[in-house]
Amino acid sequence: MDSPHVGRRLLIAGISTLVAASALAVPAAAGASTPADTAAKPAAQLSADFSDTFDGPAGSAVDSSKWVQETGDNNGNNHERQYYTAGNANAALDGDGHLVITARKENPSNYQCWYGTCEYTSARLNTAGTYSAQYGHVEARMKIPRGQGMWPAFWMLGTDINSGNNWPNCGEVDIMENIGKEPGTVHGTIHGPGYSGASGIGAGYDLPGGAAFADDFHTFAVDWAPDSIKWSVDGNVYETRTPADVGGNEWVFNKPFFLILNLAVGGDWPGDPDGNTSFPQELVVDEISVSTSG
Template identity: 75%
Template structure:
């Protein structure tokens, strides 16, 4: 079973964070020439991390920028096993990173519930790229189907020392399969984590689904606020942003 999810023009601009991508269904990320980046209020920005996924078809991501997590995720009770290599995350030769979930278990992987039923991929920039403040965005075409959970988020880069939720989390985009036209942006930290996270949702007009076309998901993060937007439409503003890194800490978030 393959249901691709595509990411197009994945760009991190002047922000302090470790970034991450995950999907329970295939997705593709494609990069295309773009104008100079601007924030949601049209402020020009300097690019600090720009990923175009421009390698040959079938190749993996740039290992100097990305690491692929492996194993199951018992914390979220996900049903897939995250693999390394190109079986579940590969470039398509057209500027896309395609993350593919498959109903398979080629290596007798074990998950929290027993023998794993699916494989997928989860990528992050931990130990390779971190930044604070600015604009963080990705252009993606999300997967479609019941049970999927594509996500684009940031976690504090001191996660290994203080754990979650103290390290903080900024969810730039999350989507669940039973809401094909809605995405969510959420903050997690001490006292407001898990189901108690602080957030809001954005729904496409006219009954459209995020699997129909590419869309740009972004936050604009300053010392005084975080704004979430979809295709330039700001749908949520929160203050102070440092709450997402734990009780006024200036720790960088990561995804």
């Protein structure tokens, strides 16, 4: 079966350009989560070895010593409809300690996408070549956008994707994904050989009381150890995965991974924006940190 997230390509743009295959997650079947607990260790108790609080003048681009900006249409994978731009066109600091990734309905430079002239612009950032981690507490405090067709994500890929170990063998950990038609739900998923695309292993987390994630900032995290990955929202652990969950396939999460942050528009999983989707939409990031020691 063709998965809406199989074959997604990572276009790493910078002084040099690297191309590798990757994917975003399809959530696992409902009911896959483990009972919620509060085992997540607060980041404040850990010694962060990567942190970005996005301090700087309004309109500044991200710190290029930490982040690589990808450009292009993601090679048409997932049938997404955005063009990722460089510089501060769609990813800029707001002067108040936030990174704002903005999705706009526009095409100011005649960007070409898989379906023709692109209708939307956005941004996608990664730390390939600047930072990677193996195990620890990885978190982002963000306020996500709203609306049909919006697809924000914070995720990781195995660094060996850039040395020929293609997706899904490289491994993928989706720390947070949201699709706009599910305003109160986020998903956490792992992908690897034999459990990728529509067969990715994961679960969703629902905000109580019918609240929407776009209404406020929330902290999305994983606690990653050699034989387990735990997902949490605002410190509430809602899912745990171990080697026993991958059905006899290889557990590919005992090696370095790098970070990815993006706001996609449209695609097979979220569907395209419709007449009720307003633009621009913003993914507002307060802080990202990785702590590998306690």
